[in-house]
Amino acid sequence: MRRYVVRRVAAFAVTLLFVSVLVFVVVRVLPGDPAELILGTERDPATAERLRESLGLNRPLAVQYAAWLGGAVRGDLGTSIQYDVPVGRLIVSRLPVTLPLTLLAATFMIAVAVPLGVYAATRYRRGADYLAMVVSQLGIAVPSFWSGLLLILFFSVYLGWFRSGGFDGWASGVWSGIKSLLLPAVALGLFQAAVLVRATRSAVLDVMREDFVRTARAKGLPERRVIALHTLRNAMIPIVTVIGLQLGQLMAGSIVLESVFALPGLGRLALGAISARDLPVVQGVTLFVATTIVFINFAVDLAYAFVDPRIKYD
Amino acid sequence: MTRRGARRHVTFVVGVVVTLGLVATAGVSFVYTPVDPLAMAPGERLQGPSAAHPFGTDQYGRDLLSRVMTGARTSIAVGVIAVGIGAFLGVLLGLLSGWLGGWLDELFMRLVDAVQGFPAILSALLFTAVFSPGIAVSMVAIGVAFVPAFARLSRGSVLELRAREFVVAARALGAGDRRLLVRHILPNTLAPLIVQATTSFPVAILAEAALAYLGLGTQPPHPSWGLMLKEAQNFLSMNPWFALFPGAAIALAVLGLNLLGDGLRDVLDPKTA
Numbered sequence: 001m002r003r004y005v006v007r008r009v010a011a012f013a014v015t016l017l018f019v020s021v022l023v024f025v026v027v028r029v030l031p032g033d034p035a036e037l038i039l040g041t042e043r044d045p046a047t048a049e050r051l052r053e054s055l056g057l058n059r060p061l062a063v064q065y066a067a068w069l070g071g072a073v074r075g076d077l078g079t080s081i082q083y084d085v086p087v088g089r090l091i092v093s094r095l096p097v098t099l100p101l102t103l104l105a106a107t108f109m110i111a112v113a114v115p116l117g118v119y120a121a122t123r124y125r126r127g128a129d130y131l132a133m134v135v136s137q138l139g140i141a142v143p144s145f146w147s148g149l150l151l152i153l154f155f156s157v158y159l160g161w162f163r164s165g166g167f168d169g170w171a172s173g174v175w176s177g178i179k180s181l182l183l184p185a186v187a188l189g190l191f192q193a194a195v196l197v198r199a200t201r202s203a204v205l206d207v208m209r210e211d212f213v214r215t216a217r218a219k220g221l222p223e224r225r226v227i228a229l230h231t232l233r234n235a236m237i238p239i240v241t242v243i244g245l246q247l248g249q250l251m252a253g254s255i256v257l258e259s260v261f262a263l264p265g266l267g268r269l270a271l272g273a274i275s276a277r278d279l280p281v282v283q284g285v286t287l288f289v290a291t292t293i294v295f296i297n298f299a300v301d302l303a304y305a306f307v308d309p310r311i312k313y314d
Numbered sequence: 315m316t317r318r319g320a321r322r323h324v325t326f327v328v329g330v331v332v333t334l335g336l337v338a339t340a341g342v343s344f345v346y347t348p349v350d351p352l353a354m355a356p357g358e359r360l361q362g363p364s365a366a367h368p369f370g371t372d373q374y375g376r377d378l379l380s381r382v383m384t385g386a387r388t389s390i391a392v393g394v395i396a397v398g399i400g401a402f403l404g405v406l407l408g409l410l411s412g413w414l415g416g417w418l419d420e421l422f423m424r425l426v427d428a429v430q431g432f433p434a435i436l437s438a439l440l441f442t443a444v445f446s447p448g449i450a451v452s453m454v455a456i457g458v459a460f461v462p463a464f465a466r467l468s469r470g471s472v473l474e475l476r477a478r479e480f481v482v483a484a485r486a487l488g489a490g491d492r493r494l495l496v497r498h499i500l501p502n503t504l505a506p507l508i509v510q511a512t513t514s515f516p517v518a519i520l521a522e523a524a525l526a527y528l529g530l531g532t533q534p535p536h537p538s539w540g541l542m543l544k545e546a547q548n549f550l551s552m553n554p555w556f557a558l559f560p561g562a563a564i565a566l567a568v569l570g571l572n573l574l575g576d577g578l579r580d581v582l583d584p585k586t587a
Contacts, residue, residue: 011420011424011427014421014424015424015427015428015431016428018424018425018427018428018429019428019431019432022428022429022432023440026440026441026444027440027443027444030444030445037444137569137572137573138565138569140568140569140572141516141564141565141566141568141569141572142561142564142565142568143520143523143524143540143561143564143565143568144524145523145524145527145540145543146523146543146557146561146564146565149543149546149547149550149557149561150557150561152547152550153550153554153557157550157551157554164550248431248433249433252433252435252436253435255435255436255439255528256435256524256527256528259527259528260527260547270439271439271528271529271530273443274439274442274443274530277443279443282439282440282443283440283443285439286432286436286439286440289431289436290428290431290432290436291431293430293431293432293433294427294428294430294431297427297430297431
């Protein structure tokens with residue numbers, strides 16, 4: 001077991017290194033001269049030279065990469081050109097929107113999809129099962145930003161229950177914060193919920209075909225107990241794996257929903273930075289989000305081995 | 315045919331019909347649209363559905379039916395090229411990784427893990443910071459996001475097939491690495507790869523729409539379903555139809571392609587069905 005964990009951690013470190021190389025290559029190497037990119041068409045050579053100097057672009061690429069990576073490891077992602085504050089601080093300031101949005105969407109997704117998937121499996125090939133499958137097939141087809149727009153249309157424009165966007169911050173109360181994030185979280189969670197319903201259903205069906213479930217039934221346990229005690233506990237392993245992988249998807253998806261609902265999160269920070277040619281911010285946000293997703297995948301991988309002793313540790 | 319088989323048959327046929335409808339719409343839009351999709355008519359702004367404009371008009375008075383029809387082209391083009399990029403790079407990486415084995419395999423797969431940290435939206439953010447936004451950025455960003463799935467799939471096939479008798483026999487007959495991979499192993503991995511490509515296609519359409527919506531993909535005045543939704547958002551209370559038709563077009567196209575993918579998986583890849 002220890003050997004497995006050590007190997008996974010080493011692999012994770014290599015993966016993170018690749019993540020950083022990818023971000024660095026795209027932003028610093030592909031454009032040729034980032035200084036010219038930042039200054040745009042109305043640049044004069046002296047300013048460009050000063051910027052090159054301050055960004056350290058005159059040094060060899062390998063040295064630049066090492067310096068940038070060294071900083072990133074210590075939480076120093078450079079300074080925003082647009083706001084003139086550390087990129088790390090900007091990212092932290094936007095997390096109170098993106099993280100709760102992601103978690104709220106995940107909560108919604110799990111609360112809807114897991115019970116529905118289990119129910120569909122227990123009604124296998126009957127009306128309710130077909131209905132659940134049709135609904136989830138539709139859910140997978142609807143882009144989250146469109147469901148966001150439809151929710152705005154119905155709940156904000158037509159009913160007037162929610163604002164159509166914006167976020168006042170958590171200072172004005174937890175409920176007001178949650179209320180601004182509710183519609184975007186539902187829109188974001190809906191698509192992934194549709195995916196999770198299918199995964200849950202097939203995981204439960206797989207376990208229900210096992211011998212020990214037949215034994216539990218044969219010894220006269222009520223069906224409710226068979227499902228709750230014997231089936232669900234065993235089916236949870238693949239379900240939790242899927243949920244873990246979906247967390248990363250939700251985080252990436254929140255970038256789109258922040259735009260639909262005008263929420264000041266990480267996605268809007270990055271989009272604003274693109275129009276302002278604020279390369280350090282774009283670089284910082286992508287590095288942060290990609291690292292988080294890779295970390296979640298790694299954690300799921302590791303947890304999987306801990307939870308299921310049948311996994312081989314080689 | 316069993317009842318279950320018949321039901322699967324029905325969803326597959328629905329998938330084929332909707333997909334053909336999508337392709338036909340895109341094809342027809344080259345030679346015929348009710349109105350020029352770029353023609354503005356300031357007097358007819360933001361109208362609801364009518365006989366003259368069955369889907370209504372947008373904020374410049376452009377005919378939405380014509381624009382939705384033309385938008386199908388964008389979706390298909392991005393889908394085909396993005397899946398092509400993902401399949402080409404992924405299969406190449408997967409074949410090499412599985413075939414070479416050892417530390418190179420380990421290294422390639424860590425690269426694949428790293429690429430998995432970049433969903434299409436994130437790569438598109440990164441690329442757009444450096445290159446100007448456009449349809450090419452969409453294609454590459456979405457394609458890159460597909461690389462891990464294709465790489466894992468083809469690597470798995472190589473590991474499974476490389477010790478099989480027909481491969482060993484071909485090697486004994488003097489076939490080199492390249493011949494073994496291209497002539498013997500690759501053809502035997504085609505079925506799952508085709509299924510993967512088909513199921514990736516609707517994902518590409520969704521991603522293209524999201525990128526265009528964010529302003530990172532297709533640029534105005536080109537009709538893209540995502541772009542239309544972005545424009546529609548500003549006029550939600552004035553003309554809700556504007557947001558309904560392009561969104562429904564995306565959902566219908568994705569639904570059809572998903573059903574087609576499910577059906578193909580049943581036919582081509584009975585193991586995972």
